[in-house]
Amino acid sequence: MSAVRHPKLGVVVDFANCVPGAQTRIVSDQRRMYLDEGRQPWAYYGPMVAAIRRALADPAPQLALELAVAKVEEPAKHGHFVELQKGFLRWHEGFAGSLVPVGAGSWIGDDAIFDVHPQLGLRPAKGPKLAVQLYMKEPELRPDAAAVPLHMMRSVMDQVLPGGVPAILDVRRGKLLLPSRRRSDKRLDADVAGVVAHWAAIWRAIA
Known part of the structure; x- marks a missing residue:
């Protein structure tokens, strides 16, 4: 088992999404974040995550988000939160459903272990959780x-979330992404192995 343990799944999202040539910089930034509590993304975005949860349970979701945005004094962060608010509300306009409890798990591979803790559990009016x-x-x-x-x-x-389906919400774009039906499990297993091995090699090399 590798010594690379328990970063959050979000680091894989960012690494897989980065442009070619940026991988080392991305992992270096991630490593610094894990060593500096003030720079961790869940601290930076935490108030908006909490506001999104409240908005999903609130009959006035826009107000719940506006309250979170209004508390941000730093101009750049305020701008980020405004964009997140706009994107979430675009998605929310087309969503009908409710919150459900969601748990946490660990993805265990040969090169790394990642904490998997989705921020939301949803029960849509139609379809699986x-x-x-x-x-x-x-x-x-x-x-x-x-x-x-x-x-x-x-x-x-x-x-x-037993019986549920994984999803990623690109909040700024108001776009919900679901598992691909175009790739076989064998192909996806290979894609995951390649991405994780590449990430772990860089993480170890810059330690």
Whole structure:
């Protein structure tokens, strides 16, 4: 078992989505974040995650988000939160359903172990329950990049949300991404193995 342990699944999302040539910089930034609590993305975006949860249970979702945005004084962060608010509300307009409890799990591979803890559990009016990972970064999340963490999530759904389906919500774009039907499990297994091995090799090399 590798010594690379327990980063969150979000690092895989960002790594799989980065442009060629940027992988080392991305992993270096991720490593610094894990060593500096103030720079961790769940601390930066935490108030918006909490506001999104409240909005999903609130008959006035826009107000719930506006309250979170209004509390942000730093101009750049305020701008990010405004974009997240707009994107979430675009998606929410087409969503009918409710929140459900969602758990956590661990994806265990030869090169790394990742914590899988989706921020939302949803029960849509139609279809299966969803375990939703929130993606809040500026670059648009490409479907081919999302396929890797979605496949990883799918393998631990018995721990996270039994009977559910994994999903990633690109909050800024208001776009929900679901597991790909275009690739076989064998192909997706290979894609995951390649991405994780590449990520882990860089993580170890820059230690």
